[in-house]
Amino acid sequence: MKTKVSDAKKAYRTQQWIAGIVLTLGGLLVAIPFIWMVLSAFKPESEVLQLTPTLWPETFTTENFVYLFENMNFGVYLKNTIIIVLCSFVGLFFNAMAGYAFAKYKFKGRDKLFYLVLATMMIPGQVTMIPVYLILNQMGLTNTMTGVVLPGLVGAFSIFLFRQFMSTIPDELLEAARLDGASEFRVFIQLILPISKPIMAVQGILTFIAGWNSFLWPLIIANDESLYTLSVGLNLLKGQYGGNFALQMAGSTFMVVPIVIIFIIFQKHIIEGYTISGMK
Amino acid sequence: MKSYSKTTPYLFIGPALILLALFSLFPIVLALVISFTDIDLAGLADYANISFIGLENYVNIFKDPIFLKSIGNTLFYVVFGVPLVIACSLGIALLINFGTARIFKAFRLVFYMPSITNVVAVAVVWTYLYNPQFGLFNYLLGLVGIPAIPWLQDPTIAKGSLIALAVWRAIGVNMIIFLAALQGIPKTYYEAAQLDGANNWKQLTKITIPLLRYAIFFVSITTMIGWIQFFEEPFVMTKGGPLDSTTSVALFIYRNGFQLSNFGYAAAGSFVLFIAIIIITMIQFRLQKKDTDF
Numbered sequence: 001m002k003t004k005v006s007d008a009k010k011a012y013r014t015q016q017w018i019a020g021i022v023l024t025l026g027g028l029l030v031a032i033p034f035i036w037m038v039l040s041a042f043k044p045e046s047e048v049l050q051l052t053p054t055l056w057p058e059t060f061t062t063e064n065f066v067y068l069f070e071n072m073n074f075g076v077y078l079k080n081t082i083i084i085v086l087c088s089f090v091g092l093f094f095n096a097m098a099g100y101a102f103a104k105y106k107f108k109g110r111d112k113l114f115y116l117v118l119a120t121m122m123i124p125g126q127v128t129m130i131p132v133y134l135i136l137n138q139m140g141l142t143n144t145m146t147g148v149v150l151p152g153l154v155g156a157f158s159i160f161l162f163r164q165f166m167s168t169i170p171d172e173l174l175e176a177a178r179l180d181g182a183s184e185f186r187v188f189i190q191l192i193l194p195i196s197k198p199i200m201a202v203q204g205i206l207t208f209i210a211g212w213n214s215f216l217w218p219l220i221i222a223n224d225e226s227l228y229t230l231s232v233g234l235n236l237l238k239g240q241y242g243g244n245f246a247l248q249m250a251g252s253t254f255m256v257v258p259i260v261i262i263f264i265i266f267q268k269h270i271i272e273g274y275t276i277s278g279m280k
Numbered sequence: 281m282k283s284y285s286k287t288t289p290y291l292f293i294g295p296a297l298i299l300l301a302l303f304s305l306f307p308i309v310l311a312l313v314i315s316f317t318d319i320d321l322a323g324l325a326d327y328a329n330i331s332f333i334g335l336e337n338y339v340n341i342f343k344d345p346i347f348l349k350s351i352g353n354t355l356f357y358v359v360f361g362v363p364l365v366i367a368c369s370l371g372i373a374l375l376i377n378f379g380t381a382r383i384f385k386a387f388r389l390v391f392y393m394p395s396i397t398n399v400v401a402v403a404v405v406w407t408y409l410y411n412p413q414f415g416l417f418n419y420l421l422g423l424v425g426i427p428a429i430p431w432l433q434d435p436t437i438a439k440g441s442l443i444a445l446a447v448w449r450a451i452g453v454n455m456i457i458f459l460a461a462l463q464g465i466p467k468t469y470y471e472a473a474q475l476d477g478a479n480n481w482k483q484l485t486k487i488t489i490p491l492l493r494y495a496i497f498f499v500s501i502t503t504m505i506g507w508i509q510f511f512e513e514p515f516v517m518t519k520g521g522p523l524d525s526t527t528s529v530a531l532f533i534y535r536n537g538f539q540l541s542n543f544g545y546a547a548a549g550s551f552v553l554f555i556a557i558i559i560i561t562m563i564q565f566r567l568q569k570k571d572t573d574f
Contacts, residue, residue, distance in 0.1 A: 015480075019375045020383065026372065027390040030448065034393070036416055037405045053419055094295040101292035105284070113297065120304040124509050124557055126530045127550040130537045131307035131314065137324060151303045154296040184288045213398040215512065220538055231400040235516055238404050245408045252401035263396050267389055 040249040048246040064250030077233035085211035091153035092207045099162020100192055121156045133220055147221040158203055165199040201269040209259055230255050315547040337548035349524050350532040361443050361507045365450045373458035395452030403516035406445045432518055435525030442513045442526055454499045461495035497568050508557055529553050
């Protein structure tokens with residue numbers, strides 16, 4: 001009997017090791033593109049074009065990054081991307097406001113309006129792409145930063161998550177604040193938003209990532225290079241410098257590494273966010 | 281007790297709702313209307329140049345060989361992409377959930393990473409990896425004596441190469457969803473099964489997979505909708521080539537709308553896509569319902 005138990009334990013331990021090894025190999029496979037990207041970004045062009053590639057840069061150089069900013073407009077792209085990120089936080093605020101109202105107020109047509117909001121999640125981007133362009137064109141907003149930012153400013157899924165979270169805030173808390181004479185907007189800013197920190201953290205990070213990565217609307221709306229974002233600029237770079245892989249990898253590294261750093265710092269919030277949203 | 285005025289709630293939902301109405305709901309109506317017109321750049325400059333042409337766009341689009349080809353390609357992406365994403369993300373989630381050591385938590389991060397990175401940057405990196413001359417993949421294959429593979433140059437292999445990239449990006453989110461679902465399964469089920477002498481495989485097929493049914497259903501629907509709208513990868517990596525063998529329906533719509541400025545024609549294409557998504561989602565819900573009847 002005793003040997004049977006220890007046998008089972010042994011088998012279990014072997015299985016654990018196998019699982020670990022399989023995941024390590026898989027993880028390595030998943031990480032290869034990142035590793036290759038970063039290492040190639042610091043190689044001179046001639047080294048990247050060798051037929052036997054080097055793993056570690058033989059001559060370590062940062063000239064690719066310098067080139068991006070000096071000879072291409074990556075500084076401008078970076079500025080535009082940051083503007084978009086900042087604007088999308090305004091959108092996040094609108095989402096929080098709407099989520100709060102759907103969670104905590106009773107008003108005529110509330111449920112119908114909320115279903116309408118949810119219904120917009122079903123609409124594929126390709127269907128709205130052309131009419132939204134026509135609408136922005138009619139408003140005279142094509143080739144402007146406003147036009148780039150507006151279409152993606154608010155999102156149904158974010159409103160939904162805010163509503164889910166804020167419905168758990170007890171009504172008594174709001175009543176107490178109102179009795180103290182706080183205006184509705186103050187209740188929202190000074191009471192609701194601080195309580196909603198966990199969901200704010202998740203949404204804030206996701207908003208940042210989405211803003212930083214925004215590609216389609218800047219691509220469609222911006223004709224002028226002065227309005228390009230990093231993604232659009234990188235796509236342009238791929239077209240113009242098709243053969244210069246070191247430069248392309250530098251551009252990609254510049255886009256990917258900040259997100260990876262932010263992700264590693266805040267990963268707990270992001271991964272827990274899926275549990276908050278109740279996706280089970 | 282109601283201390284707030286009647287208009288307050290509407291002020292709170294106002295900004296978000298106006299934007300959603302303007303950029304999500306109204307565009308659908310507009311897309312439907314313009315899909316019955318011949319609006320192009322001339323029509324955009326002066327609305328007098330637009331005329332209603334009835335169903336002509338829809339008739340023409342189903343005669344358009346590139347559109348038909350893009351439907352075929354998109355089906356290819358769905359048929360191979362959806363099972364691959366589910367198998368990979370579920371497999372990884374099961375392994376991570378099985379592991380007890382601390383390191384298994386770190387694996388969550390590694391596998392999640394690709395899904396947050398910028399699609400353009402990633403496509404640029406993979407184009408380099410796929411490069412027939414200087415790419416890492418062919419070099420590694422060369423080391424073990426396998427001749428170079430035309431990753432993005434051969435019509436069929438190119439589709440597979442794009443799928444590989446998209447699966448790599450899709451694993452993270454779906455793995456997390458599966459992990460959340462796995463952690464929701466009570467441990468007592470497994471303990472009872474072990475007492476009855478059920479082996480690992482039996483536990484997996486008789487307990488885990490059935491209890492994950494809802495998560496699998498959710499992932500398969502969202503993944504399928506995602507694949508039907510497959511756009512950025514072919515747009516950045518192959519521009520739809522070679523010979524339109526990687527052109528997806530979404531890329532077809534983009535190209536007709538914004539490169540050829542056939543807005544009406546592209547809108548008709550987008551409606552075909554929309555209807556396809558609705559039908560497929562409804563079929564899946566039907567199948568799911570039948571499943572739970574037992």
